[in-house]
Amino acid sequence: MNLRFLFREMVHSRGQAVIFILCVALSLVSIVAINSFRRDVRSVIVSDARSLHGGDVIVQAHADFSPALQGELAEVEKGQGVTALTTWEFYSVARRGDGGAALFSNIKAVDQGYPLYGRVELLSGREFIDVLAPGRAIVAAALLERLNLAVGDRLLLGNTSLEITDVVSRESSRPVDFFNFGPRIFVSTADLASLDLVGKGSRVNHQVLLKLTGESRPDQVAARLQARAATGQEQVTTSTNTGSRVKRFFDNLLFFLSLISVFTLLLAGIGMQSSLAALLRRKVKSFAILRSLGATGWFLLRHYLVLVLLLGAVGCGLGIVAGLLLKQSFSGLLAGLLPENIVLGASLADVVEGMGLGLVVVVFFTFLPLRGIEEVKPATIFRKEGGAGRSRTTTRLLVVGGLLLLFGLVVRQLEDVWTGLYFMAGILALVSLVTVLVGGLLRLLGRANYQALALRQAVRSLLRPGNASRAIVVTLAAALAVLLAIYLVEQNLRATYIDSYPADAPTLFCLDIQTDQKQGFVELAGGAVELFPVVRARLQAINDSRINREAELQRRGDSLAREFSLTYRDSLLDDELLVAGEALFGRPDRPGTLPPVSLLDTVVGMGDIKLGDILDFNIQGVPLRAEVTSIRSHTRSMLYPYFYFVFPEKILRAAPQTFFAALKVAKEEVAQLENRIVARYPNISPVNVGESAVELGRLMEKLAVMITFFASFSILAGGLILVSSILATRMARMEEAVYYKILGAGSAFVLRVFLLENLLLALLSGGAAVLVAELGSWALCHFLLDIRYDPYGLASLALLAMTIGLVVLLGLLSSVTIIRKKPGRFLREQL
């Protein structure tokens, strides 16, 4: 290995080397930050699993436990070192003691001794166990603030008045407060009966938490209890395998951020390839001279391979450091969403993983340009020669191998093979679309006739060999398209669900209306109120194939394993249309042998369900087998009430049920009506839809900022490719500028040519990005989200202007010294 040769090569090509290093670093920054953050979050969730879930074994149901399970629980509790504790959690409305303002709140009734694991810290500094007693309530600070109450005041909950005795400052089972609709209120289980809020069919989460300090193993105890639990109604889990909303939220957020970071990695990879290819193009003559002096292709290849790996290692180091620094900014970006006890640190795993990942990426994106070195023939000194025609099969095998490696990397990052495949296919489709579009535009530009000399020169310069115009435009356009599409989809979602909440849409949802409260509730609400029956049930099997609960819990988005709300009616709603099936419940003249069920199209996709499929439900212990007779779609926004499963009235009329009401009340009257409802029917849970939309908007905004922040890294990749190309073509530009001057052009002309060239580059990139982003966002909104699409033309124009500004500025900055160059001096330097 000739180290001096290596050093010389590195020094002579320092500009491109810096770009290459920056591309490697950029490819790693976001991925290292996200992976390291994921490790931190999971570490908190796993290490604090018992504190988070409150026990070693968690037994839960939405109603009283079945006698069999109760019996088995009693047996388990007799065991040595077993401590059991009961909690009830539900939503209801709390009012000021004077009957004034009301607030939808999360109530948790707990036994003495709560929590078994973790802590509930109080503002007073006292122990939770010493403060909570019958007749008392411990509340979140937000409740005091919003109801204008203080410690010592009275709070009306259901039929009972409670004294507020303290304020919760931190709760280990609720490390993040953002996902909770209402502020927390702790009460004693001894008060539960007098509250009278937990009725039949109420939306309650009933838990028994077990702490095992003896020889019993949580998984064995859980298995024992599970054997006696009513399938589909009662769940028994351990702290290590139970799901958590916090984990689910972070899994989903990190999944989306991972998608973007892998996208950035791919773009930065293109940057690496482009900068290396540009560097090697400049070196072709030198390679030919070295070959003519006896250097073998392998000599050149191995030196450049080492050079690339050295630069790659430097880039990896830089990327890892930058990534870990970037991670520190998460505490600001995700303020209010992070568990309080999370430590954003750096670990050896971050460094090892980053270095490994970086070097794999470097090898993948550079092996093709590097292989080209071997193909340089000595005759290239005299004239451009084609490659030696190295075996195409070998190259193809290498490309396929590299793609598989890349796919493996993507799958590892996204933690799912199918998602990885869809992602790769999506990226391939995006890049192909942009490439075809840009290729077509460049060809059109090249073929057109231009009257203006400067414009013609700009076009010719843009298409100059070695300019990598296509690579720059494709990369920039793809990055900008993703960024703009994120913005457009977010804006359209916001416009549909938050900003322009439909005037005729319900403003108040009321849940858990009991059958005997229907009449009184309708009168209270002022007449025309539509009530929807709700029957809680779980889907057990599709065509006798049981629902895989474990797999469903891993699924992103909605899950078939959750409890569903069934309803019954004999006709379609105003906002529904039939998309499959002859009638809602099949043709009356050809009744089936099984009860019919109509499905909403959303749930059809979740389980690949078709017309005629047989579904098995468990309705609070009672099995129901039904045949899918129709598929519905709803035409209005998701804030309207809708049900996945609709049965004929005669099938479910006798099932235990509550009612759901969607009320259209003037916004200013919502609070008063809430108060009236809660005062009369404390068990009914009113949900202020407008307020929820605002909360949803805040969350969306926060997440959009985070996603946009990460997506902007991909823009940097495009910028680096641009700078790389500018460096690679600097000599060609200088040569052209000198020729223009020799032939009589002034510096204004030269400047105009460069300006137009950069302007064209920016217009092509920005234009292609806007076109692809608008098309993609429209398709997403129209076909997937089913919402009205607004193209937000101003945003597209702003993006175009920003692209023009960035590209023109970078281009002109690099051209200043070129324009000043004296022709004679340049020509002399070329001798």
Place this chain on the structure above:
Amino acid sequence: MTDPILAADRLSKHYTLGGQKITVLNEVSLAVAKGEFVVITGNSGSGKTTLLSLLSGLDLPSSGRIAIAGCDITGLTEDQLAPLRNSLTGFVFQAFHLIPSLNALENVMFPAELKKDPEARAKAERLLDRVGLLPRRHNFPEQLSGGEQQRVAICRALINGPEIVFADEPTGNLDSRNSDGIIRLLLDLHDDQRTTLVMATHSQSLAARADRVIRLNDGRITDADRGEQ
């Protein structure tokens, strides 16, 4: 000599290389009459290319003055020099220096287009036809041989009818057959249009055909047939 088209007075050019001052041209003066064919000759490193570069305004002298058609160009900026380069002078280089992104026709048209000459295309085609390259007008420089590229460069130098054509070793990169062709072409054009031709060359045969030969050695004129020092 009355009203020379090109005059240089005590031209010097120094460079600093590694902290050391190197004098490439030392107090060179000369005058070229309109229509004259002047050859500058000398050994490699004698300063021929530097002198040509200064005389044509492509580079600035360290001291001394240059006038083209009575206009002192020494203190002119690049932008002030631009119209002079476009109309008064033409250049032919040893390395051709064609614009690689333009085809042969566009290369030739370019100076005329800068001047907004509506006849640019027709003139370029006439010139290319004259040098036998009209059928190759859509070829790019890399698709042309060295001799063909130089013929295109000559057409480009002549399209605006310059008063003076500067040629720096125009046959230096060509074989003898192509060299003969290029020299014949330059001399024919010189004879036909009475264009002043200032050429730096090693070629003794070319020097023999010049109106005047200026010999340079170590940055000084050592011998000039009818030349002035």
